[in-house]
Amino acid sequence: MKKTTLLLFLLFSATGIAQKTALFTKDTLSVNSLLKGTLYTPLKQNKKNNLVILIAGSGPTDRNGNQKGMTNNSLQLLAEALANNNIAVYSYDKRIFAQMAAGNLDEASLSFDTFIDDAKTVLLHFKKQKKYHTITIAGHSEGALIGLVAANGNADAYISIAGAxxxxxxVLLEQIEKQAPFLKEEVEKNLATLKSGNTFELKNPMLASLFRSSVQPYIISWIKYNPQTEIKKLHIPTLIINGDKDIQINVNEAQLLHQAKSDAQLKIIPNMNHIFKEIKGDDTVNKASYTNPDLPVIQELPSVITTFIQSL
Known part of the structure; x- marks a missing residue:
């Protein structure tokens, strides 16, 4: 009897899992040779299907929200949760992944503007299909600014998730001041040079990861964009989200965006960290979540986004 009961439990559990994952299909889709991603399509189709385009954060972060040695599946889990709520999602790899795979990545040639153009290319690809009732750009961290600029005049709505x-x-100067205050003066000088549009010869090896010669052109192209200035240009529904356990982007950043665009919706999610996980412990627990792909995204995040999308 015990074996039968256990078997029935396993069968019902498997059925429950199947039903949950069967609410959407998951397909690999390439917009072009450099932009490849995953399209999550709800099984329930109607004339008011909505699409969210997810843009990953800084560095070599892939469509699932992961980097080498740091797997948390943040974007994948968010996409799946939204698809389960009957919202289509396209999450794509930055062009650097295709370039690395082809062995022709030239870091010095990367530009923030190129990533903005890529986001516009992805958006245009889906707009041409005339398949979706609305298309919303949702950017995470650095991707929030990329998406912000790309959304202007092109998207139906915009969502900033942990955007500066x-x-x-x-932002960099504040981080240095907290983590290595003895480097603040030098970093401030270097950033001023880059902000003027000029590169410099780096002499301090401690700052190589931040200011190596091959990355300086990218910072120059990035530094010219002020999120508060850019968000004022938007004339579409806007949602600003931040978690109060985010140790990378403080909630003050979201509040600055909201001050610049007071008609935007602002949502500070309690206990949510930078990668959408629920944190009820200290910074050690917070940091450990960055390498825990089994930890689900906090439920309030897809709920807030779903409510926003459904109101469009």
Missing amino acids: GRSIDE
């Missing part, structure tokens, strides 16, 4: 409210030089 200040230009990258101010």
